Amino acid sequence: MSAGPRPVRIDVEDALEYARAVVTHFHEDETDEQLQPWLPELRADDYRAWVVRDRGDIVANYGAYGMDVSLPGAGTVPVAGVTAVGVSQFHRRRGLLTAMMTAALDEAVEAGEAAALLFASESAIYGRYGFGVVAPSVSHRISRPAPFRDPVDVRLVEPIAPGAALETWPGVYEDLRRQRAGAVSRNHAIWRRMLLEDPPAWRDGASARRLAQVPGRGYAMYRIKEGSDRGLPAGEVRVSELVATDPVAEAALWQHVCDIDLTTSIRAGLRPPDDVLPELLGDRLRAGSRVGPPLYARLLDVATAFRARSYAASGTLTFEVVDGTRDQSGTYRLEVEADAVEVHPTAAEPEVTMPVDVAASVWLGGVRATQLLAARRLTEHAPGAAARIDRLVAVDRAPWTPFEF
Ligand SMILES: CC(C)(COP(=O)(O)OP(=O)(O)OC[C@H]1O[C@@H](n2cnc3c(N)ncnc32)[C@H](O)[C@@H]1OP(=O)(O)O)[C@@H](O)C(=O)NCCC(=O)NCCS
DSSP states (O other): SSSOOOOOEOOOOHHHHHHHHHHHHOOOOOOOOHGGGGGHHSTTTTTEEEEEEEEEEEEEEEEEEEEEOOOSOOOOOEEEEEEEEEEETTTTTHHHHHHHHHHHHHHHHHHTTTTEEEOOTTSSSGGGTEEEEEEEEEEEEEEEEEOOOOOOOOOGOOEEEEHHHHHHHHHHHHHHHHTTTTTTOHHHHHHHHHHHHGGGGSSSSSOOOOOEEEEEEEEEEEEEEOEETEEEEEEEEEEEEEEEESSSHHHHHHHHHHHOOTTEEEEEEETTTTTTTTHHOOOOGOOOOEEEEEEEEEEEEOOHHHHHOOSSSEEEEEEEEEEESSSOOOEEEEEEETEEEEEOOOOOOOOOEHHHHHHHHHHHHHHHHHHHTTTSSSSSSTTHHHHHHHHOOOOOOOOOSSSSO
């Protein structure tokens, strides 16, 4: 960016001013009262806010939660959860996002974060900064009746009050994170907002949030939008999150949300590509699945990121990373011997070369290296190297973060 307003890191004491800027730049019109539920997490210690001011007013904003992400092998690594990115319509396309991104990713590196993660409002925005798809998602639109192939006893599912859910659901979520890579940590302020806050403005014409659980094993949050079609009930169930840690609890929760009286359709977004739902249904086409928004990652420390996870097989790989915007370009040697993992820079010839966004895609096994090879996103110098990556990084369950941050 040339001379002009610069990004500054702010202490979000006046969280309201920052929150106002965030929603304005998303073209939303929340009142100060409607913004109140967001303020505690903006003021939390693990939230880092960047802004650009012009003549005193915030004209660009950026946020990052200090989070960690679950890894194959049940470990975690610190990451920045990028959020609240926006630039005023009167200041766009002048490099303000680039300036904020550069400063905030520098800060993430200083904080010891090995990657930055985000969901994008538009997929075209972040590739230029080295973000690649780390965890693809799917969205379902199920038509009711949706018969289940082998139903379980749905009476396992019970209602729960928000306060009680706040006590127990974080533990279930942590159990999920031990089963699935790619799931970011969720702090108390976010849990609180997601369970205790529910102003009418968040409902998009649907009911208040409904909470259901199989105690200690899984939970679902959803709303019901009333509707009718030529005199017949045609409501819609909108599932915002359904998480379970064992197959029976998961089946019971899906049966519960897919068979609510007065509804004819069920929507569930941000589901993992290996979601169990299509397999639970007698007819998998009834899941109405399509590609959904992915989680993106920007590797800030390639060696740490690849060293922190465990691998599906012993083996070695010499891979070259090309980083056009930060300092991660180089050739790395990955050595896996049973549980011992070593990753270090090497002067050896690489067996494969990939841009840093592609390295993020293979990191957690979310996108197959052989698919990226076929798409010419990755270059093999040793035949079979892409297939070897896939054997090393293979995961039991697809990486998944079940909520947008
Ligand atoms: C997306 C947004 C933050 C970009 O901010 P900005 O300050 O205009 O971006 P910059 O000027 O730093 O742009 C950097 C580059 O990205 C490109 N770019 C920016 N936004 C883009 C978009 N939405 N689609 C495609 N390219 C985009 C610019 O053209 C520029 O390219 P160049 O370097 O080749 O010239 C801004 O348009 C915005 O606030 N949009 C609405 C809210 C939003 O979508 N936020 C993202 C939330 S995930």
